[in-house]
Amino acid sequence: MRRVPSRSVTLTGWGRVAPSRAELAEPSSPAEAAVLLDHAAPAHGVIARGLGRSYNNAAQCGGGLVISTARLNRIISLDPATGLACCEAGVSLEQLMVAGMASGWFVPVTPGTRHVTIGGAIAADVHGKNHFAEGSFAQHVTGFGLLLPSGEQRTVTPDGDPELFWATAGGMGLTGLITSATVQLKRVETALVKVHTVRTADLAETMAVLAEHDKTYSYTLAWSDSLARGARLGRSVITSGDFARLDDLPADRRASALAYEPRTRIGVPGGIPPGLINRYTVALASTAWYLKAPRERRDELQTISHFFHPLDGIRNWNRVYGPGGFRQYQYVVPAGQEDAVRESYRLVSEARAASFVTVLKRLGERDPGPLSFPIAGWTLALDVPARTPGLAGLLARLDALVAGAGGRVYLAKDSRVPAGMLARMYPGLDGFRELRARLDPKGVLASDLSRRLGL
Numbered sequence: 001m002r003r004v005p006s007r008s009v010t011l012t013g014w015g016r017v018a019p020s021r022a023e024l025a026e027p028s029s030p031a032e033a034a035v036l037l038d039h040a041a042p043a044h045g046v047i048a049r050g051l052g053r054s055y056n057n058a059a060q061c062g063g064g065l066v067i068s069t070a071r072l073n074r075i076i077s078l079d080p081a082t083g084l085a086c087c088e089a090g091v092s093l094e095q096l097m098v099a100g101m102a103s104g105w106f107v108p109v110t111p112g113t114r115h116v117t118i119g120g121a122i123a124a125d126v127h128g129k130n131h132f133a134e135g136s137f138a139q140h141v142t143g144f145g146l147l148l149p150s151g152e153q154r155t156v157t158p159d160g161d162p163e164l165f166w167a168t169a170g171g172m173g174l175t176g177l178i179t180s181a182t183v184q185l186k187r188v189e190t191a192l193v194k195v196h197t198v199r200t201a202d203l204a205e206t207m208a209v210l211a212e213h214d215k216t217y218s219y220t221l222a223w224s225d226s227l228a229r230g231a232r233l234g235r236s237v238i239t240s241g242d243f244a245r246l247d248d249l250p251a252d253r254r255a256s257a258l259a260y261e262p263r264t265r266i267g268v269p270g271g272i273p274p275g276l277i278n279r280y281t282v283a284l285a286s287t288a289w290y291l292k293a294p295r296e297r298r299d300e301l302q303t304i305s306h307f308f309h310p311l312d313g314i315r316n317w318n319r320v321y322g323p324g325g326f327r328q329y330q331y332v333v334p335a336g337q338e339d340a341v342r343e344s345y346r347l348v349s350e351a352r353a354a355s356f357v358t359v360l361k362r363l364g365e366r367d368p369g370p371l372s373f374p375i376a377g378w379t380l381a382l383d384v385p386a387r388t389p390g391l392a393g394l395l396a397r398l399d400a401l402v403a404g405a406g407g408r409v410y411l412a413k414d415s416r417v418p419a420g421m422l423a424r425m426y427p428g429l430d431g432f433r434e435l436r437a438r439l440d441p442k443g444v445l446a447s448d449l450s451r452r453l454g455l
């Protein structure tokens with residue numbers, strides 16, 4: 001087969017930190033991807049890239065080859081009776097939602113953006129607002145095609161090869177290139193979510209309401225005011241919900257109950273001043289957001305985009321942080337470590353770190369993936385401008401707190417945790433490395449992230 005063309009590009013992740021230059025190729029079939037792997041120089045490395053929505057450099061390979069799945073973007077089949085969808089790896093969740101919703105099927109798990117590929121969703125083993133009830137994305141995958149570093153194409157299922165399946169789920173592209181996957185979608189009667197909103201006064205109330213809503217709703221999360229302090233520390237707006245049933249809709253909306261048209265309303269203009277997001281603007285915006293929320297409201301019907309993907313309403317919102325980019329920090333600590341969660345809020349508030357998107361959720365039971373992030377407990381995500389004074393010290397304190405509490409940071413988001421600290425957080429890391437050594441003895445697969453952390 002002929003050589004697949006590539007071009008030299010500079011890539012970053014969604015946080016726009018740590019750019020690196022690589023050759024980027026866009027094969028249009030698994031066979032073309034196999035040719036690329038075959039010709040790759042092991043010394044330079046190869047890694048897969050989906051839509052580049054990981055915040056860090058997980059989908060970059062400085063000096064090497066990045067294989068984009070942009071052209072592996074066909075939905076091969078979608079059975080309207082069973083909701084089983086077979087897709088090429090570059091199909092986005094948005095594509096799958098649009099195709100599935102026509103016959104009442106929704107993706108089983110969605111992260112906070114719909115601009116994520118199936119390959120990226122498996123490789124990071126993404127979770128959504130329903131992890132406590134429905135687990136991570138990979139738990140709904142019945143099998144995938146994997147192009148191994150040796151060039152062998154394998155079909156991997158959780159029963160047929162559990163070790164490889166679960167190492168790939170969360171393995172950040174380091175076990176092979178996922179070429180396709182079969183996903184079990186979730187039955188819904190409408191494309192609207194019936195939402196219960198609660199505004200809480202402090203962290204104790206936030207955690208109590210989240211725990212309570214776990215028992216009642218399929219989806220829930222808290223957006224917190226990260227700069228609130230004292231008696232207001234951890235005050236939040238919690239939104240929880242379930243897909244509305246047909247009879248939840250007014251009669252005149254039932255005919256279009258499954259209508260779903262995701263739209264991006266506006267874009268961020270160029271030339272944003274570097275200091276726009278700072279502790280003062282974030283304090284103002286957070287207070288306004290918090291005060292605008294009702295103390296309590298039930299049964300509000302929200303669209304999928306509003307409830308699941310509010311940030312997708314603004315194209316390129318990551319530019320708002322200016323040219324220096326931003327760091328996302330997400331940790332999970334086990335249930336029972338509520339004091340660690342409280343301490344993390346205190347550290348962030350005390351450091352006056354301006355995080356507008358500060359989200360607390362509860363996660364359910366973990367799956368067997370050695371690098372899969374979720375464990376049963378509490379997860380907090382923060383977005384902080386990279387140039388925030390004192391940020392490195394704050395994040396190092398959070399690392400120590402999280403590791404001490406038996407928790408970990410998320411590899412789809414981390415851009416700075418030290419390798420030794422990561423090893424404390426992921427006890428399965430050595431096993432993952434051993435599997436990699438067996439699968440990829442020449443070390444063909446590598447990313448900027450894997451090199452930094454020795455994955």
Ligand SMILES: Cc1cc2nc3c(=O)[nH]c(=O)nc-3n(C[C@H](O)[C@H](O)[C@H](O)COP(=O)(O)OP(=O)(O)OC[C@H]3O[C@@H](n4cnc5c(N)ncnc54)[C@H](O)[C@@H]3O)c2cc1C
Binds near residue numbers: 049069110116119124
């Ligand atoms: C606004 C926003 C909200 C988010 N919310 C959440 C959330 O709620 N929960 C959550 O879990 N995550 C969340 N994320 C993170 C995101 O879901 C993951 O980083 C996801 O992996 C991105 O998918 P992608 O297609 O953009 O992959 P990329 O970012 O391009 O790649 C991510 C990793 O997947 C690997 N990869 C990609 N395609 C393949 C393939 N075909 N085969 C093998 N490996 C592959 C890459 O090598 C890389 O290691 C969010 C991100 C954003 C920007």
